[in-house]
Amino acid sequence: MLSIKEFRALNLKGMKRCSRCGAIKPRERFVKDRRKPDGYDTRCKQCERLRTQRRNAKPERRQYIHDYNARRREDPAYWAYQRAYRCRHQTTPEYRAKSRKYYRNVVAPRRRQLQKPQPGFVYVLQSGPYYKIGISKEPSRRLAEIRPRLPFPIELLHLIRTDNMIGTERFMHKSLNHCRLNGEWFRPSSEELKSLIDSVEKEKRGKIDDAYVI
Numbered sequence: 001m002l003s004i005k006e007f008r009a010l011n012l013k014g015m016k017r018c019s020r021c022g023a024i025k026p027r028e029r030f031v032k033d034r035r036k037p038d039g040y041d042t043r044c045k046q047c048e049r050l051r052t053q054r055r056n057a058k059p060e061r062r063q064y065i066h067d068y069n070a071r072r073r074e075d076p077a078y079w080a081y082q083r084a085y086r087c088r089h090q091t092t093p094e095y096r097a098k099s100r101k102y103y104r105n106v107v108a109p110r111r112r113q114l115q116k117p118q119p120g121f122v123y124v125l126q127s128g129p130y131y132k133i134g135i136s137k138e139p140s141r142r143l144a145e146i147r148p149r150l151p152f153p154i155e156l157l158h159l160i161r162t163d164n165m166i167g168t169e170r171f172m173h174k175s176l177n178h179c180r181l182n183g184e185w186f187r188p189s190s191e192e193l194k195s196l197i198d199s200v201e202k203e204k205r206g207k208i209d210d211a212y213v214i
């Protein structure tokens with residue numbers, strides 16, 4: 001099972017690692033939580049379901065559910081009250097103030113951290129006519145991580161050292177959007193890719209570091 005650090009290094013877009021079972025699943029298969037930066041909690045739905053089942057198996061909990069259902073059946077107004085509770089609770093000024101504070105102190109700093117220019121490398125990997133463009137602070141380690149996970153050989157075609165690896169990567173991804181296959185994989189013509197790499201270097205978005213040997 002991958003640790004959270006190993007999983008992050010893989011940079012799989014749209015995937016999350018469950019904090020309970022450690023499984024790697026698409027984001028939609030996680031419990032929703034609007035307070036989290038990506039809108040999802042760290043537990044997968046399956047773990048959440050098991051947790052609910054375990055909790056509901058306790059005798060006192062079963063009794064509570066039994067009483068609750070009985071009351072609901074007898075008194076429709078109570079059921080409507082229950083349903084509206086969450087809605088009313090989350091629109092109180094106190095709740096709103098609490099959410100704003102959470103956003104300001106937790107969510108916003110995390111987003112700022114992600115957007116801050118970070119020095120590093122943009123690598124271009126090649127496998128036949130396919131190219132992967134990604135970022136890393138340590139390309140040799142990143143390559144050692146990627147290689148064994150792919151069922152075909154890949155070559156490092158190009159390495160760009162830059163002060164803003166996220167911005168440079170984003171620019172390159174955008175430029176090649178018309179031939180994007182999936183995530184970080186593209187199928188540009190070799191001339192197109194070469195002219196893009198040349199223009200990135202000419203505009204001093206970053207420069208090649210010859211001293212860096214894989």
Ligand SMILES: [Zn+2]
Nearest residue numbers: 018021044047
């Ligand atoms: Zn899980």
